[in-house]
Amino acid sequence: MAARKKNTWRVRGLDLRCSDDCLRRLLSEDDQGCADCTVHSLATEHHGHSQTATVSFTNGEATVAESLPPCTNHTGQYGSPALDDEFLGFTTLFAPPPEDHKIDIVAISGLGGHAFGSFKECGGEHMWLRDALPRHIVNQETGRPMARVLIYGYLSRVAASKSMQNVDDIAGPFREQLSGLTPPGAVARPVVFISHSLGGLVLKEAIISLAASSDADAERVRRTIYGLVFFGVPHAGMDNASLMTMAGKGPNRELVLSIGQTNSQFLTRQQRHFPGALETMGPQRREVFCFYETLESPTAVKTDGRWTMTGLSSILVSVTSATQCLLDTPDKQNHTCAIDRTHSEIVKFAAQDPWYDVVLQRLLRISRRAINESTAAAYHSTRSS
Incomplete structure (x- = not known):
């Protein structure tokens, strides 16, 4: 017990x-x-x-x-x-009947985050991915829920961590489990990813790895990926000063260092390879959208032996970093949106939250376009064969 x-x-x-x-x-x-x-x-x-x-x-x-x-x-x-209360790996929060199931929405939490708790309202029990989103992503013809909603959890503790894993180490198991969403012979449904902070870098690393593989399973997975919705993802690094202090000389120091704003070889490599990896995803159009924070976040300080988020406030991920992956997008302004929340609160929405309404409308548009693109691609594939 x-x-x-x-x-x-x-x-x-x-x-x-x-x-x-x-x-x-x-x-x-x-x-x-x-x-x-x-x-x-x-x-x-x-x-x-x-x-x-x-x-x-x-x-x-x-x-x-x-x-x-x-x-x-x-x-x-x-x-x-x-x-259990760790929520490691995939957890399905909602699954429509097979005849209504048209799309998957998968959410990935950030550094030191909890797969479930990261998306739960501050001080309350409302978890929008479970309690709101499934009934709002509906089929326009039937009015019934059409999205299977899942979360993915991994261990990424900062203070007193015993783990020496890097982003690629975290992305490996995630990449391997993605094939389970569309087993061989099953109906291939489009997937839209929601990622927060480090979770977005994990997702990008998995996509880069899938793109480099000639394996049939990898090709099947990458062709289902349609939408990438990033929330405060440090594509060009983040203010990690307090995180480095928390990590100390622990084995996870290199992980925290790799997502900093200064001379990160990991981020430079990822920025170089990610655009090309997206192009290998298949013939249908892919959508990338970035939400960024505009409210300063308190940083971590150690008081009486305990870490608390009561330190000096800072914008942890700048708008430049959060939208860096859109540099080559001609209509970049149509693929970004500010959320006036702190870095951790940018993915926490209460019931009747106006910011949830903003995010929902974007997810609805991406989901419906994903289904249309996937249907069209399947039709042309059938005709060509």
């Missing part, structure tokens, strides 16, 4: 036949008093073998089991469902 203080947990390995009621029953049968739970989402995972849920408890400090007993009504092939 493990004490947990976070408000949202992930339950993986649920049988495809299980319902919300099944999960609530499993949680209420736990002997640690977790009866008062809310099931926020229950969706078939991208691999199609099981379901994943997100849940919360009335008592935010409830002690819950690392695993749950199998559902007595539906015994899945994965045995006991597992419960």
